[in-house]
Amino acid sequence: MELKEKLISSFWGLDSSVEVADHINDLRGVAIKIFEQSGFPSKKQEAWKYTSLNKIVNQDYSLESKSDKTIDFNQVKKYFLHDLDSYAIVFIDGVYSAHLSHTTHDGMDICLFSAALTKPKFRAIIENYFNKAASKDSMVSLNTAFASEGAFVHIPKHKAVEKPIQIIHFSTGHDSTMLLQPRNLIIADENSQVQIIERHQSLNSHPVFTNSVTEIFGERRSRIDYYKVQNDFEEASLIDHTFIKQEAESHCSVHTFSFGGKLIRNNLNFSQNGERIESTLKGITIIGEKQHVDHSTLVNHKAPNCESHQDYKGIFGDQSTGVFNGRIMVDQLAQKTNAFQSNNNILISDKATINTKPQLEIFADDVKCSHGCTVGQLDEDALFYMRTRGIPKKEAQGLLTYAFANNVLESVQIPELKQRINKLIANKLGVNIGFNL
Amino acid sequence: MSKYTEDDLREELKTKEYEYGFYTDIESDTIPIGLSEEVVKTISKKKGEPAWMTDWRLEAFRIWEVMKEPEWANVNYVKPDFQAISYYSAPNKKPKYNSLDEVDPELLATFKKLGISLDEQKKLSGVAMDVVIDSVSVATTFKKTLSEKGIIFCSISEAIQEHPELVKKYIGSVVPRTDNFYAALNSAVFSDGSFCYIPKGVKCPMELSTYFRINQAGTGQFERTLVIADKESYVSYLEGCTAPSRDENQLHAAVVELIALDEAEIKYSTVQNWYPGNAEGQGGVYNFVTKRGLCEKRAKISWTQVETGSAVTWKYPSCILKGDYSVGEFYSIAVTNNFQQADTGTKMIHLGKHTKSTIISKGISAGKSQNSYRGLVQISSRADQARNFSQCDSLLMGDECGAHTFPYIEVKNNTAKIEHEATTSKIGEDQIFYCNQRGIATEKAIALIVNGFSKEVLNKLPMEFAVEAQKLLEISLEGSVG
Numbered sequence: 001m002e003l004k005e006k007l008i009s010s011f012w013g014l015d016s017s018v019e020v021a022d023h024i025n026d027l028r029g030v031a032i033k034i035f036e037q038s039g040f041p042s043k044k045q046e047a048w049k050y051t052s053l054n055k056i057v058n059q060d061y062s063l064e065s066k067s068d069k070t071i072d073f074n075q076v077k078k079y080f081l082h083d084l085d086s087y088a089i090v091f092i093d094g095v096y097s098a099h100l101s102h103t104t105h106d107g108m109d110i111c112l113f114s115a116a117l118t119k120p121k122f123r124a125i126i127e128n129y130f131n132k133a134a135s136k137d138s139m140v141s142l143n144t145a146f147a148s149e150g151a152f153v154h155i156p157k158h159k160a161v162e163k164p165i166q167i168i169h170f171s172t173g174h175d176s177t178m179l180l181q182p183r184n185l186i187i188a189d190e191n192s193q194v195q196i197i198e199r200h201q202s203l204n205s206h207p208v209f210t211n212s213v214t215e216i217f218g219e220r221r222s223r224i225d226y227y228k229v230q231n232d233f234e235e236a237s238l239i240d241h242t243f244i245k246q247e248a249e250s251h252c253s254v255h256t257f258s259f260g261g262k263l264i265r266n267n268l269n270f271s272q273n274g275e276r277i278e279s280t281l282k283g284i285t286i287i288g289e290k291q292h293v294d295h296s297t298l299v300n301h302k303a304p305n306c307e308s309h310q311d312y313k314g315i316f317g318d319q320s321t322g323v324f325n326g327r328i329m330v331d332q333l334a335q336k337t338n339a340f341q342s343n344n345n346i347l348i349s350d351k352a353t354i355n356t357k358p359q360l361e362i363f364a365d366d367v368k369c370s371h372g373c374t375v376g377q378l379d380e381d382a383l384f385y386m387r388t389r390g391i392p393k394k395e396a397q398g399l400l401t402y403a404f405a406n407n408v409l410e411s412v413q414i415p416e417l418k419q420r421i422n423k424l425i426a427n428k429l430g431v432n433i434g435f436n437l
Numbered sequence: 438m439s440k441y442t443e444d445d446l447r448e449e450l451k452t453k454e455y456e457y458g459f460y461t462d463i464e465s466d467t468i469p470i471g472l473s474e475e476v477v478k479t480i481s482k483k484k485g486e487p488a489w490m491t492d493w494r495l496e497a498f499r500i501w502e503v504m505k506e507p508e509w510a511n512v513n514y515v516k517p518d519f520q521a522i523s524y525y526s527a528p529n530k531k532p533k534y535n536s537l538d539e540v541d542p543e544l545l546a547t548f549k550k551l552g553i554s555l556d557e558q559k560k561l562s563g564v565a566m567d568v569v570i571d572s573v574s575v576a577t578t579f580k581k582t583l584s585e586k587g588i589i590f591c592s593i594s595e596a597i598q599e600h601p602e603l604v605k606k607y608i609g610s611v612v613p614r615t616d617n618f619y620a621a622l623n624s625a626v627f628s629d630g631s632f633c634y635i636p637k638g639v640k641c642p643m644e645l646s647t648y649f650r651i652n653q654a655g656t657g658q659f660e661r662t663l664v665i666a667d668k669e670s671y672v673s674y675l676e677g678c679t680a681p682s683r684d685e686n687q688l689h690a691a692v693v694e695l696i697a698l699d700e701a702e703i704k705y706s707t708v709q710n711w712y713p714g715n716a717e718g719q720g721g722v723y724n725f726v727t728k729r730g731l732c733e734k735r736a737k738i739s740w741t742q743v744e745t746g747s748a749v750t751w752k753y754p755s756c757i758l759k760g761d762y763s764v765g766e767f768y769s770i771a772v773t774n775n776f777q778q779a780d781t782g783t784k785m786i787h788l789g790k791h792t793k794s795t796i797i798s799k800g801i802s803a804g805k806s807q808n809s810y811r812g813l814v815q816i817s818s819r820a821d822q823a824r825n826f827s828q829c830d831s832l833l834m835g836d837e838c839g840a841h842t843f844p845y846i847e848v849k850n851n852t853a854k855i856e857h858e859a860t861t862s863k864i865g866e867d868q869i870f871y872c873n874q875r876g877i878a879t880e881k882a883i884a885l886i887v888n889g890f891s892k893e894v895l896n897k898l899p900m901e902f903a904v905e906a907q908k909l910l911e912i913s914l915e916g917s918v919g
Contacts, residue, residue: 046509332836332837335836345848347848347850347851347853348851349851350818350850350851350852351818352849352851353847353848353849354846354847354848355845355846355847355848356845356846356848357843357844357845357846358842358844358857358859359841359842359843359844360831360840360841360842360859360861361839361841361842362831362833362839362840362841362861363836363838363839364833364836365833365834365835365836365838365863366836366863367833367861367862367863368860368861368862369860369861369862370858370859370860370861371842371857371858371859372856372857372858372859373844373846373855373856373857373858374854374855374856374857375816375846375848375853375854375855376853376854376855376856377851377852377854
């Protein structure tokens with residue numbers, strides 16, 4: 001049976017024992033119909049021109065985890081930012097793991113999406129926010145139809161969360177190949193502040209396919225920093241959709257670090273719905289082998305006096321493929337918009353490919369919008385200079401590459417995370433960076 | 438001090454009527470509307486074409502029949518009804534002139550209105566013109582000078598008769614009939630166009646130029662241009678268009694093929710000023726053009742275009758950089774006003790090693806127009822040391838227009854160096870203020886700024902054409918070009 005049919009038939013056979021509000025059921029019904037009509041995206045669609053899902057969707061997946069699994073903390077300790085005091089929401093093969101997590105309802109809600117869906121006290125919030133920012137295309141709808149588990153974060157007015165929140169998805173690969181569909185809902189009320197680290201990690205090289213959707217709502221004057229660390233094994237595929245809806249004077253930044261996985265597609269959509277909003281989108285991609293990373297960003301400027309900054313760096317080795325598809329849309333109302341986008345790429349192997357498509361669609365005249373995009377190599381002169389000073393070639397390449405990617409790290413607000421990413425980059429590049437930044 | 442502001446300019450642009458909208462009354466030999474195999478055969482027969490050409494057209498027609506109109510471009514328009522167009526019209530009085538005196542006076546008057554009177558051109562600028570009025574070439578000048586050098590410059594129908602071996606070899610070699618919907622249509626029904634062959638080692642002593650005009654109401658124009666520059670030769674080719682005011686939408690689907698053999702250089706410049714429709718967005722020409730050039734070893738093709746007209750423009754002059762060390766260039770100014778829509782750009786396909794390409798695109802949008810740049814830079818895995826620089830700048834005048842950029846960059850080689858930059862802005866108030874401060878009136882200041890904005894491209898136009906280009910720019914943005 002094709003994956004699409006399997007999904008649809010399993011939707012209608014879904015266990016309805018979990019009570020949810022009627023309107024959620026309606027939403028799901030509509031969503032599955034959208035998916036049924038449009039199916040998996042194909043390369044014929046402009047947005048998926050450079051990324052093919054064929055290989056992934058032609059596999060057989062089990063949709064639910066068969067048994068409860070527990071992982072010993074010591075086994076996965078290294079994936080936590082253990083030197084950092086934090087809240088944690090941990091999932092193993094899509095199932096919540098209570099003993100690894102640290103949630104709270106004290107003054108704010110950092111808990112499970114399933115809890116929010118079912119408990120009456122969250123009903124109003126779910127009704128107001130759930131599926132309100134997400135788009136209605138087929139992969140998102142597929143997630144909406146099955147959305148039942150994930151992280152739920154609700155920060156009330158004037159509250160600054162004192163420590164970061166880690167959302168970690170482990171896949172054990174104990175079962176056969178898994179299809180996971182986590183759904184996160186993050187709401188930062190007026191004047192609140194929160195930092196979130198999301199991580200996808202597979203524990204061995206069994207194939208896993210994750211279709212994740214995150215909705216983030218930044219109310220007036222809220223501050224949200226969201227970090228995505230994607231360091232899966234080579235058999236894991238991830239399609240991530242993040243929708244951010246910002247209100248006036250809010251600041252939101254999303255950093256995406258893609259170092260692993262067979263295929264990663266990041267859809268990152270910002271929607272600015274008030275004045276004086278700042279949005280930051282940054283990313284570092286370092287991949288090799290036959291890996292494929294696709295960043296698809298959209299910043300929709302709908303109101304005047306807003307800013308957006310995009311900075312994506314990519315380093316592509318072996319036979320890897322990088323895709324960057326960045327869109328900036330400026331509505332007629334959004335005068336005085338400042339929108340910047342830059343995408344720099346280095347190809348370090350002659351079989352690597354980069355496809356980049358930075359787009360501007362502008363309907364307002366009093367704006368400053370620019371994008372820049374480069375594809376190039378490491379500077380031969382700089383390499384030579386370092387080698388004359390006794391730095392081995394590999395080290396020199398590593399240093400230069402590190403320097404190339406470094407300015408994306410500058411805006412990371414959590415020192416421990418910065419340190420960790422530094423290490424990951426050094427590992428990826430096979431060099432020892434003996435200094436701390 | 439004059440109180441001329443950007444608003445005034447906008448107002449003026451809105452009300453500016455197309456100056457060159459007139460209609461020449463020349464009897465035409467038009468065949469019934471509609472398109473079928475019969476029509477294709479009739480066109481071919483009327484032109485007395487050999488059998489291979491008729492078959493080539495019919496094959497193209499069959500390809501066209503199963504193709505669909507492309508919809509990916511960022512433009513909205515009423516699709517033309519291909520069965521409501523007459524596919525052939527030729528001026529009735531078959532002219533064979535040796536001097537200008539024999540030319541239909543009405544025709545000469547037409548050109549005078551455009552300010553490009555033949556005799557003046559002939560005397561002053563030394564430009565040989567292959568004048569095309571409604572598809573059939575009516576006058577060819579300076580043929581003698583050219584033929585002494587061995588240069589062939591004639592209409593494509595003549596070339597089919599007299600140089601079939603060249604036409605047969607190269608037609609459809611760069612833009613195959615299967616390439617796209619409009620290329621297939623053009624291949625099936627092209628009525629006429631220009632043919633140019635520069636022999637080995639010859640530098641063409643003058644700028645070759647043809648003027649296209651759409652004249653007969655409801656007649657689509659399907660031009661076919663084929664330029665072949667043999668090894669180590671050079672040619673600069675100019676193409677300019679103006680069309681009379683019509684309320685119906687006219688379809689223009691031309692195909693231009695350039696072939697630059699080893700170490701040859703072709704410079705192809707276009708000024709396009711088809712009727713853009715009136716201020717309400719009615720009428721205007723649909724300009725769906727396929728232009729492509731092929732570069733062999735160390736060859737160079739340079740496209741320069743000034744696009745001011747047409748209701749809908751859909752045009753991507755491209756370079757296939759096949760030979761090692763070949764060079765492709767693209768310089769473009771696209772001006773849109775009122776309800777005009779332009780989706781234009783280029784494709785640079787790097788296949789050979791050490792290939793270089795440069796793209797400079799300037800978009801100016803005013804009124805309610807939409808101006809898009811859409812370009813592709815593709816570096817194949819064998820194109821070592823390929824180099825590309827692209828710059829796309831947009832200038833917005835008024836808050837109802839749009840400027841869009843859709844660059845596609847595909848790199849499969851790690852020695853490639855690609856740079857792409859795009860900016861969008863309006864005329865800075867501080868810039869205008871600075872000029873005002875120094876006693877330059879706002880009108881002049883805007884003119885200065887717009888001029889400076891497009892200078893990089895205007896400079897690339899051949900001298901003889903620069904004047905013409907400025908004249909045509911004025912129609913779209915009068916008051917801003919000084």
